[in-house]
Amino acid sequence: MKLSRFITSHMEELLEEWELFARSLPIPGAAISKTDLRDHARQMLQAIVIDMDGIESAVQRKKKATSDVSEMAGAQTAAATHGSSRQLIGFTMPQLTAEFRAMRASVLRRWMAQVTVSSKTVTQDILRFNEAIDQALQESAIRYSQQSDRTRNTFLAILSHDLRSPLTTMTMAGALLSRPSADPSSSVQIGARVARSAATMTTMVNDLLEFARTQLGGRMPVTPSLGDIGEICKQAVDDASAAHPKCKFQLSTSGEMIGDFDAPRLAQLFSNLLNNAAQYRSDDQPVTITACGDADTAVVQVTNFGRQIPSDSLKAIFDPLVQLAMSDDHKAPNATSIGLGLFIAREIASAHGGTIGAESSLESGTVFTVRLPRVSLNEGVAGS
Template identity: 65%
Template sequence: MKLSRFILSHMDEILGEWESFARSLSIPGILLPVAELQDHARQMLQAIAVDMETIESDQQKKEKSIAEVSRISGEESAAATHGSLRQISGFTMPQVTAEFRAMRASVLRLWMDKSTRASKANTEEILRFNEAIDQALQQSAIRFSDQSNRTRDTFLAILGHDLRSPLATMTMAGAFLVRPTIDQANTVQIGARVARSAATMTTMVNDLLEYARSQLGGAIPIRPVLADIVDICRTALEDASAAHPDCVFQLETDGESIGDYDSARLAQVFSNLLNNAAQYKGEKHPVTISASGNADATIVQVKNYGPEIPRALLAAIFDPLVQLSVATDQKGPASTSLGLGLFIAREITRSHGGTIDVESSTESGTIFTVRLPRAAIHGIAK
């Protein structure tokens, strides 16, 4: 059987091996759905089979082998889209190239197992297949790189934009404070604005530092000691209130609250969740943070009744540099828009041996749930 026809007739078997390999490459602790693991693989294989069936002259073969990168990168193909989506999903470039290497090996191995003998035609089929795989890989790699550059540029643009606003507020405050005629009431008002701007900038800088740490050294280090989760929640609520003075926050507690926690780190987790909730909140309901515990674990939930988050976005919401669109009718001020807050929250939670999940619906609102063991992961007594 010709290799191109074999690919089409054994598509499910090939995709099964592709999925298994992609799952071994995916981000630890994140279970990607089958549809995402097999992302565009079927379309890529179909395109490869069609390419192999296309009759080419010697001149066309030569031109194809030396095609410029600019021409290949401009092609809209399943492979190009695959590269872009893999970058968004958190895969690395070596992982993407490894996927194509695995696809090449799987197809050839399965085909040769069913091939009765070697021939010149088989050799030509392999050459055409390798050529098509290499072109798909190049398209995917180029689009992956383009997406990475676009994400970086967007990140830098947002950083500059979001820092400019609080800095402008503080600059104007300084100009008012040096006036000899300023009264006490205006001083208090200006001081409150400076405090809010400082809180916003502090959140952004902390997120940047933790993101850099996670990229350089893996898990975020923690120093757990006996602490009260309720006190940690109150600290986070105070920080969020300073950044969002117009948002109503509520704290609810129940059950055991003492455990082995890194208070500063967890305050950052809950502060990031509260800032996110305040940014996307609805107008009729407060943002709530609730803490409940038993002998083994503590559960902290942050809830708001803003717009429902689409299911497609929930899978990537904790990835770095992912940003949700704010509805035009929302009144809440934007906190840090860097797309790092939820990523940092996940990494700190993992360092505590815990988990963080999100669910969203119009009826129940958006709920972030943090589950933490009350005993430190390195064995400190409760």
């Protein structure tokens, strides 16, 4: 049986093996759906079959083998779209290329198992298949790199913009206070503005430092000790209130509050959630944070009402920088996030052996739920 016909007749088996391999790759965040795991795999295999069955001249074969990268950069193929999608959901470049390696091995291993006689046709099929899959890999890798560059450039642009605002406030405050005719009675108000601007910039810098730490390798270090989750939430509310004085925050607690927690880290986690909620809330609704605990688990929920988050965005909302690709009309008018706050929150929850998730609807609002074990899983969680 020709290899192209074999691929078509065994498509579902090949897709199942592709899915199993993709699921085995360590991707951070929520579980990836079957649809996302199989992302464009069927279309890529179908394109490979069409390529293999096409009549190809010697000139065309040479051109395919020596095509410049720029000739593939704008290709709107299934493989190119796959590369962009994989970048958005957190795959690394080595993981992306490993998928194609696994696809090549899966197809050839299964096909060769039923080939009984070696012939020129068999050799030609293998060559055509390898050429086609190499082209798909290159198209996918090019688009992955383009998406990475776009995300990074957008991140730098937003970081520059968001830092400029508090810097401008602090510069103007300094100019006002340095005037000989400055009114002493206004110094308190000006000082409060400087403090809010400094708090905003500190949050950005801290998020950048934590992001850099996670990218350098290893889990975010935490040092659990006996603490009160209710008091930690109260500290987070105080921090968020200072950054968003016009937002009303409501805190309620119930059940067992004492457990093994890294208080500074969890305060950062909850502050990030509260800051995010304050930025995207509707003006007439408060941001609520509820904490409840039982014998084993502490559950903290942060809720705000405002724009509903689309289900597609919820899948990637905890990934670093991904949300920065959203259009301007999806960005809150007073947003100052550089797209790392929710990623940091996920890393802190994970380091505690916990989980974080999000749901969004017009009726119930946007709800972030953090579940944490009240007892440290093991001493290895602690770090410096």
